[in-house]
Amino acid sequence: MLEIIIAGYGAIIWLVFIKLKLLPWNIKSQLGAVAGALFLAATIIFTVNVITPVSEDVRVINMVSEVTTRVPGTVKRVAVEGNVMLKKGDVLVEIDDTPYRLKVNQLKAQLADVQANANNLKQDLESAKNGTLSAKAHFDLMTLRLDESTKLATAGAGNQYDVESYRSEVQKALAALNTAKANEVKANSKLTAVVGDDNASVASVKAQLEAAQYDLESCVVRAPADGFAVNVMVRPGNYAVAMPLRPLMSFVENEQRIIAFFDQNELRLVKPGDKAEIAMRTIPGKVLYAKVESIIWANGGGQSVQSGVIPNTPMEHLHAPLPQKYAVRLKLNHEDAEDAPYLAMGARGVGAVYTDHIKPLHLLRMVVLRLDAKINYLIFKLP
Template identity: 30%
Template sequence: MIVFMTLAYVAVLFVLIKVKVLPNTKTTWLSTVVWVVVLFIFLFIPMQWGAPSGPVKVQMRVVQILPNVSGEVTNVAVEANTPLKAGDVLFEIDPEPYEIAVASAKATLARAEAQGVQDQANLAAAEAQLRQAEAQQALAARLYRDDEELVKSGTISEQRLEQRQAELDAAIGAVEQSQAAVARAMIEVNAVTEDGTLAKIAEAQAGLRQAQWNLKETKIRAPSDGYVTNLALTVGQRVTNLPLAPAMAFVDTSEKGLVAEVHQIYRRHIEIGQPVEMAFKTLPGTLVTGTVEQLLDISAQGQAAVTGNVAAAGQTQAEPFLLRIKLDNPDNEALLPAGAAGTFAIYTNSVAATHVIRKVMLRMTSIVNYINPAL
């Protein structure tokens, strides 16, 4: 732009000299240098913060499709670059191992429910055995007391009393064993969850739900509206749920984002809601308008990475900050494919006189986009 304005100034000088308004001297032609300096100082330098410019690109999310279960692919239900709706099946994994797991979990649950009934019966049996042992203890104690009186009167010998003592001790031991059996049975019966379900039954139910969920996850579905690109998956391949081995790339078309880069020294003049004009390579000769939607308060350089190394000195650079732009006309999103690149200009509240020059420059860039492939 400065070259264009300088050439225009030279052309004006040439015309004025030809019509003899100005003399054809060195001083007249050296005024061109003054003109360039004035342009730089009073126009182009202030324009950098009054109407900052930079690169802008259109971005979309690309989701790495990772199945939640592993197995052999039995069906690929999609074709590359074909529009899909959220919930459409992308591919299927052999469900047989997971069907077997569900059947096994159902059997485990049935066994746990039967075990719960058995635990109740074991508790009743242990309590009955405890009552019997307590009755035998009471009988042994009474016989011991009776024989103790007979020993005192000399009717029987002390050997008979020793036998009664042994019988009483055995009865006491039987009661203690029965009490322990009752305690063990009560532990099994009283092991319940917060909702009152027997613990072993709740555990079996959880195992069944997990097996059923795994079976459901053998059908991998689209996370949103979009399409699969660079499709290489085929029947017979084995997929895993490891993050290092995604099965396919899914392009999420539910939202597009316009991300622009602005130098740090100009960021202080930018505010949300300020008008933006953009010239994209995919739309030569056309300007797309919008507003500043969001200023991102961090750059890649501002991320503190957790490592075992001391931060290296001398690595700091003034990286550009990113900002998001909202289109004035949402219908223009359809005209901007993901990856479309261009140049933007933000018209701030500073040095408004320079906005005209920036608008002219951006329109020239838009026209040059017909022939210039680079930014």
């Protein structure tokens, strides 16, 4: 497009100075024509780069999850092959669940036992209360006998041996009463110790059972999202562990992000919602329509890593580090995901953003971008 504008400018110069001879064609007019051409080209180039910035580094990024097992165990079955599309929740790998299944059965038996014991706590409390009443009655009786024997001994109608005997019985009865009261308090504490609607011991075993069932369910490793697995090197018989971290495979999610990287002085007029176009090398000859979803106003050049060492400033280096680019997230204009073209993970291309300024000059960038799309048909490699 720039060549067409320069050619039109040259045609005007030829018509004015050569054909119609409206102005003299001399050294001054020749220098003026050349300077005008350079000025026109520079003005167009610098203006277009501001109102329609272009990025030669557009990337398609997919989320990748490292699939690991939460519970250790021997791999019993690998249910997938690499590069096969899967739905979220599809089985990837099965771990031998024998020890976890046995643990669940053990806790189920333990739960039944503690539930039976919890049902008997009311009877235990009633029995403890009856024991307290019985011990108190015996204590009262021994206290009465001690008083009576003491009065008889004082009056000379009884002997001192009976007094000492009943005094000993009173001490025994008091100890038995205290023990019975303690048993009653203990039984009452067990009965009133609840978590929610369950007795404390029952709730404890239930929590252990839930944890064991969760471990049992974790023996089946499932797809975290829609996508496909790659690097499926795990085989039945391998021992899978969570730590040290050794992923079973990598899982590529279908969710994609299109990121375009721009120099730091190219985005001053760009805002979310601006129109954009993309030409990917994996789809030669085609231009994809998109819009600016967001601008990531951050890059690694502004980050200081936590450390106990004072970082060196760029002035202390021989050469300051180059300024890093800013990323712009683009979204394709496709309401239905099935209508969107397939973009391979890691695909590269060029893209342009069209701001709301001097829209007639957008045509120049559109033409150049479509030429880039056509050039993608060519493979510059010797046979």
